[in-house]
Amino acid sequence: xxxxxxxxxxxxxxxxxxxxxxxxxxxxxxxxxxxxxxxxxxxxxxxxxxxxxxxxxxxxxxxxxxxxxxxxxxxxxxxxxxxxxxxxxxxxxxxxxxxxxxxxxxxxxxxxxxxxxxxxxxxxxxxxxxxxxxxxxxxxxxxxxxxxxxxxxxxxxxxxxx
Amino acid sequence: xxxxxxxxxxxxxxxxxxxxxxxxxxxxxxxxxxxxxxxxxxxxxxxxxxxxxxxxxxxxxxxxxxxxxxxxxxxxxxxxxxxxxxxxxxxxxxxxxxxxxxxxxxxxxxxxxxxxxxxxxxxxxxxxxxxxxxxxxxxxxxxxxxxxxxxxxxxxxxxxxxxxxxxxxxxxxxxxxxxxxxxxxxxxxxxxxxxxxxxxxxxxxxxxxxx
Numbered sequence: 001x002x003x004x005x006x007x008x009x010x011x012x013x014x015x016x017x018x019x020x021x022x023x024x025x026x027x028x029x030x031x032x033x034x035x036x037x038x039x040x041x042x043x044x045x046x047x048x049x050x051x052x053x054x055x056x057x058x059x060x061x062x063x064x065x066x067x068x069x070x071x072x073x074x075x076x077x078x079x080x081x082x083x084x085x086x087x088x089x090x091x092x093x094x095x096x097x098x099x100x101x102x103x104x105x106x107x108x109x110x111x112x113x114x115x116x117x118x119x120x121x122x123x124x125x126x127x128x129x130x131x132x133x134x135x136x137x138x139x140x141x142x143x144x145x146x147x148x149x150x151x152x153x154x155x156x157x158x159x160x161x162x
Numbered sequence: 163x164x165x166x167x168x169x170x171x172x173x174x175x176x177x178x179x180x181x182x183x184x185x186x187x188x189x190x191x192x193x194x195x196x197x198x199x200x201x202x203x204x205x206x207x208x209x210x211x212x213x214x215x216x217x218x219x220x221x222x223x224x225x226x227x228x229x230x231x232x233x234x235x236x237x238x239x240x241x242x243x244x245x246x247x248x249x250x251x252x253x254x255x256x257x258x259x260x261x262x263x264x265x266x267x268x269x270x271x272x273x274x275x276x277x278x279x280x281x282x283x284x285x286x287x288x289x290x291x292x293x294x295x296x297x298x299x300x301x302x303x304x305x306x307x308x309x310x311x312x313x314x315x316x317x318x319x320x321x322x323x324x325x326x327x328x329x330x331x332x333x334x335x336x337x338x339x340x341x342x343x344x345x346x347x348x349x350x351x352x353x354x355x356x357x358x359x360x361x362x363x364x365x366x367x368x369x370x371x372x373x
Contacts, residue, residue, distance in 0.1 A: 008214025025223030025319020138320025
């Protein structure tokens with residue numbers, strides 16, 4: 001039986017060999033799924049903001065793209081995952097409301113989260129092998145530790161297997 | 163003054179709850195007049211939670227909801243959400259427009275809303291949130307200006323991510339004032355959530371002389 005481990009908003013978890021990591025209702029946030037197929041170690045982060053550097057209150061590492069990737073890699077390599085085998089799949093970064101009125105900073109927060117995630121993964125030389133980002137709809141994602149498959153579920157926009 | 167949620171005592175929370183009651187009372191009256199129906203509301207609750215716990219508080223993050231979101235600025239800043247389950251949204255629209263009632267058994271519980279339905283829901287959200295904010299503004303003497311409303315029908319977590327990301331820049335927790343409006347016989351159930359930004363709590367509490 002596959003155990004399901006929930007990852008909340010601004011949260012991250014790592015599991016190994018079997019089980020499912022899931023995060024529900026990703027909106028403008030981004031889900032970062034890292035997987036090492038040689039050790040079957042899977043990590044999932046649900047980040048809210050692009051960078052910890054511009055923000056004073058940055059103790060929660062899982063909240064930011066840059067620190068969440070670092071922390072995930074740290075935990076995974078501590079569990080004997082090999083960094084050169086780790087690959088990434090990312091999903092989320094939608095723009096939930098079509099703001100017509102003003103160029104709110106929130107306008108493109110989803111897009112900025114995606115760009116920051118890609119940049120951080122590039123810095124760590126983690127290849128992004130699949131991506132389902134943008135749009136104006138929410139996503140629920142499931143990462144299977146057994147094989148690294150990432151299922152992306154939406155409302156009215158189908159189900160994808162990455 | 164720097165403000166953190168840990169410094170809130172029970173007096174502060176009671177004051178915030180009272181503000182929520184005044185705002186929600188005004189909003190419920192507006193809704194009742196608009197629909198010419200009786201609207202019941204519960205006593206507002208003040209909820210403080212870490213982001214990762216929020217989905218357990220408001221319902222599962224993958225629940226489908228219809229929401230109207232707007233931001234407000236002025237002396238008090240923040241954002242407000244008016245959330246309905248999809249059936250309630252459909253029922254509310256038919257009450258307002260006098261159209262035929264949505265039949266759950268025949269039609270699929272859809273996320274499709276016509277342009278007219280979307281504007282009707284946006285307008286209801288707008289009226290409710292504005293009457294709520296008006297009441298708070300006259301009670302505290304602080305100016306509040308709402309922006310135009312935005313509509314979305316999607317997963318609860320995805321919709322909530324919009325106001326919470328704003329919060330995330332300054333805090334790991336969010337404080338929100340939540341009220342439930344119910345019209346029993348027409349099966350309309352809605353949640354009303356107001357999330358002032360962190361500085362605004364200090365301003366509100368100061369304006370009322372409690373800090």
